[in-house]
Amino acid sequence: MIKKLLKLKLILLVLTSLLLVSCKNDNDTNEDHSNISTITITPKEVPTQGISGYVLRPAQRLELIATAENRDNTTQDITKYVTWHITFPEAAKMNGSTVVGIDIGEADISARYNGIESNDSIHIKVAYGKIKNLRITPAVTSISKMLPVQLNLTSVFRDHTTANISTRRWSSSNEDVASVSITGLVTPKKVGETTITARKGAKKATAKIIVTDAKLEKITIFPLKLMVPIGKKTHLTAIGTLSDHTTLKLNSSVTWKSEDEKIATVSNQGEITPKKIGRINITATKDGISGTSQLEVISAKIAKIMIEPTGKIETPLGREIQLTTSGILTDGRKVQNLATHIRLLPTNAATMRYEIGKPAVLVPLALGKATVITSLEGDKTASSTITVTPEVLERITIIPEGNTTSIPVNKTLQLTANGIFSNSNKPKNITNVAWDTTRYDIISLNNKGKIIPLKEGSADVIATKDSIQATVTITITIESEE
Template identity: 70%
Template sequence: AKLEKIAIFPINAFGVMNDRVMAPVGKKTHLMAIGTLSDHTTLKLNSSVTWKSEDEQIAIVSNQGEITPKKMGKINITATKDGISETLKFEVIHAKIAKIMIEPDNKIETPLGREIELTVSGILTDGRKVGNLATHIRLLPTNAATMRYEIGKPPVLVPVTPGEATVTATVDGHIATSSITITPEVLERIIITPEKPSVPLYGTIQLTAKGVFSNSNEPKDITNVAWDTTSRFGIVALDNKGKVTLLKDGDTNIIATKNSIQSTVTITSEDKLASISFPKKGYYIEKGKSGKPLEVIGTTQSGKQILLPNSSLKFHSNDSKVASVINGRITNPRQGSVTITAIYELWSDKGRKLLRAQMRFTCIEHVYSVTCRIPKPSR
C-alpha cells in the first residue's frame, strides 16, 4: 500500500479558531501526522515525515513534530513524506500563565501577632514572572487564623492561636495552595532604659531591658539578657545585670542581647574632663627615699575637680635614670631633676584625645635641718 494523504492533528493546542491552531509564546505544542494508505489503512508518521516551519523566528518545529513558539505571529507548518504534503495553520499568541504561586512562600511560618500580606504571582509560558495577580485568596476552615480583606489591598492573614492554616488561590484555572504554621509569640525588639544614659566619671547607672513581642506593642519584663560593651579601652565596668560604672571619661556602647535580638545604647560622660593638673608644680625627695603616690586632679567642663586614680593615668619621665613612675609612685630616684608627665586618654565618637599635665621632680642629696635661736632682749 502506498501513502496517499497526510493529516496533521494538534495534541495539546491552547486553542483552535478558524482552522488555525493557537499556542502562547513559550508553550510547546505537539503535532501528530497520520498517513492514509492506498488500502485505506492509517499509519502514524511523526518520525518518518519531514517537518518544516514557514518562519523559524516565529516558531520552530522538531523532527518529532514538537513546536516551540518564539514570538507572536502566523505561520504554516508542513509535514512531507514521499512527495505527499500537508500544511497546518499555526498562530503564536501572547504568553499565558503557566502556573501560579502564593507569596511569600508555599510553606509559611509566622508567630502570633505577626500578620502576613498574601499575594499571588504567576510564571508565564515564556518563563517570565508576573506578580500581584488579581484573584481571591481563600482561607480553608481553621481556628488558627482569620483573613482580612480591604478593597484595593492584598488580603492579610491574621494569626489567632498557634496551629495550622491553609489558603488557596485560583487564576485562569490554575490553583495554588499554601500551608501556614502559626507559632507562639516571639521577641521582636529590646528596649533599654534609660534610652540616653549619662554618668558622671566613676559614677554608676543601672540599665534595664524590656522586650516587645510579636503579639503586643507593650514592653514586658524579660530575663536571661546578655549584656556586653563595645569598649576596647576599659571605659566602663559592666556586670551581667546591666550595672555600668564609668571608669574613664568617654563614650561607649552597651549592648543587650536575647534570642539573637539586640539593642544598643550609648553611655556618655555626664560632665567631661576638660583638663588635668598636678596640685604641685614641683616635687622634692631625698635621695634613697620612696615617694608618696602622685596626685593628679581632673577638672571637668563645669569646673568640678576630681582626684583621678593613678590606674586611669599613664606617667612618663624624660630621664628614667634619675626617676621613673611605677604604680603611681616615683621610684629609683637618684640625684637630679626630671619632668614627669601625666597622660589621660579621653575617648569619644570622634576618636582619642589626650589630656596632659607636667610636674618638675627633683631628687636632692640630703635635707638639712637648721635651728635658729633668737636671743631674749636684755632689760
C-alpha cells in the first residue's frame, strides 16, 4: 500500500513539473507588454555622426530599434509593434523600422506604442557631405539606338557611403551619336561611340557609351503575377531583352496600360493603384512589343488593431469606460468597432461587463492598474493599460438650513455643501469648499458658508471644490418671517 502511495505521489510530481514547464513555455511565447514604463529608440548601427545628430546621405538607410523598459527594470524589443513618426518626410521617410534619406534636410523620429511616446527622438540630418569621387550609374557600356537610357550620378563620400545626387551638368562628347539631357537621360541617335560626362562642383565622372543597332525583342514585367489589397500602391518593373542578349529597365520608356482602370490604374512609371476588387492585366508596350502582368485586387485587409480609447488612460473609482477595437486597413483607412473580444487580465482593480450588441465596459473596483487585451485573426494583437485612480467629485448640491432660500434681514442662514462622487450616487458632506457670492453688498458670507444679510435683495451664492461648482439664489427680505 505504501509503495502504491509513493508511486502515485511520484506520478503527480512529474505531471506537475510538466505542467509548470508548459506554462512557462506558453508565457515565453506570448510577450506581455502591459508593464511598459518608457520606450527608447536607438539605431541598430551608428551611422556618420554630425553636429546635428545622425547624418544620412540621400537613399542611405538606417535601421532603428525600439526597446521597452518595464517597471520591473527588465527590457524587451518592441520594434515590430511601435508606430513610427517623422517630423519632416520630405527629408527622410520610414520604411518599416528603417529610415531612408530622401533629400537635403533634417527630421526628428519618435516611436509610440499603446499611448506611450518614446523618451527621446532621434534627430536625422540628410546631407551630401564631402565628395571623394563620382561615378555614373548604371554601368552600361552599350545601348540600342532604339532605346533611351536614364543615367544617374552617384557620389562616393569620404566616409565611404554612397548616394545618388542631382546635377544639371551633363554633356555628350558626340551629340550626333547620342545626346544627354540635364536630368541624365541619354537619347541614342545612330550607331557609334560617345563619352557622357557629369560634373558636380570641381569633380566629374565619365562613361563611354557604344550605341548599337540591337533591337528590342521582348518585354517582361516583374512580378508576372501580383495580388494586392485595395488602396495598397505597388510598383511593377518592365525589363527589355535586346537582340544582342543585353537587358535593361524600361519603366519610363514603355507605355503602361491597365485593362480596367475602375479596378486599378497604372502610372507612366509602372506604379499600380488598386481601386476595387477584380482581376486585370497590366501591359507595358514599346515599338509594338508588349509584356503582361496579371493583377488581382483583393479587399483591403486589416494591418493593425488597437483598443479604443488609446493613449494614457486613467479613470477614477466608479467611472466606467467603454472599450472598443479599431483597425488600420492596408489602404490606410481606419475602421471602428471590430468584432473582437476584449479580455481583462487578472487584477483586483477592475472587472469587465459584457452585453450583446454593446461595447465592452471596464468597471473600476479598486486603486491600481487593469490591462485589457484583444486579438484578431490570431496574429494581430493589441493591449491597453488603464490606471484606476481615487474617486473624484462630480457634482455639488447646496443645502440651505431649513431648506429655505429666503430669510429676513435680521436672521442668518447656514449653507451646507454635499458632494456626489464618481463611485457613489449617495450625497455626502464635503469640506474645504470655497464660498463666494455675486452680491457682497446684499449679503456677507464667511468661509464656512454662513450668510449674514446686509439689505433687502437677491444674491447668488457659489460653492466651488475641485473645479466643480454649484449655485443657489438667496433672497433677503425686510419683514421677519413668523
